[in-house]
């Protein structure tokens with residue numbers, strides 16, 4: 001039995017990294033997918049690779065309310081209410097709060113926090129309107145718990161995403177909607193490579209990051225995507241308001 005047979009799943013950030021890996025794994029488990037990303041070429045490549053399981057690719061900014069509403073309406077019309085939402089769109093600028101101009105702050109919050117809120121609101125309202133259960137998964141970060149240097153807006157947004165998951169889990173538990181945060185460690189994706197490249201000594205930054213994991217290595221995107229699969233599936237039927245760490249032991253060290 002496929003673990004997401006006939007489920008409709010929306011994945012933001014589905015064009016790259018963790019979101020793309022989840023798209024592959026969810027498709028293999030029987031889901032029908034709507035992939036959202038602001039990178040049109042990445043969406044086209046994902047559709048070409050994954051094939052018929054990708055029913056919709058939707059290009060636009062998850063932080064833009066009008067765009068999210070129009071994408072959610074297109075999903076409702078052509079696919080129906082989503083059973084699963086994975087919010088994986090994210091990016092960072094690498095500023096300390098002391099050096100962060102307001103435009104950078106707002107842009108990072110808009111994607112990582114507001115984008116999660118906007119998509120979660122649409123999906124929860126679509127599900128409650130037809131009294132269907134569902135699973136929402138917000139990708140947070142180990143840094144929301146551990147803190148770090150030089151990424152204040154991103155880390156603050158990820159902390160807020162954890163709080164949002166807990167709030168929505170309480171608000172919608174009796175609707176049968178589960179809401180959880182997924183907490184990766186450092187995962188070998190384009191985003192992580194960009195963040196190492198910003199450091200004055202990229203190789204040293206990579207080595208430092210590796211050493212923070214008890215397991216002594218970076219994670220791979222599919223290792224987080226499989227944790228998302230668990231949260232998305234009925235196997236996680238009693239799991240809500242939780243934080244699932246897929247961090248190679250970063251937070252245990």
Ligand SMILES: NC(=O)c1ccc[n+]([C@@H]2O[C@H](COP(=O)([O-])OP(=O)(O)OC[C@H]3O[C@@H](n4cnc5c(N)ncnc54)[C@H](O)[C@@H]3O)[C@@H](O)[C@H]2O)c1
Nearest residue numbers: 013016017018037038061062089090111141186187189191
């Ligand atoms: N890679 C890591 O080490 C790591 C660690 C902890 C948390 N995370 C989180 O995991 C999630 C996935 O990150 P990743 O490493 O796979 O990154 P990635 O850059 O490989 O993929 C992120 C995708 O999100 C898309 N995106 C970014 N901003 C967007 C926006 N405003 N609207 C629409 N699409 C947008 C990008 O185009 C990209 O395709 C992010 O939320 C990130 O913060 C990553």
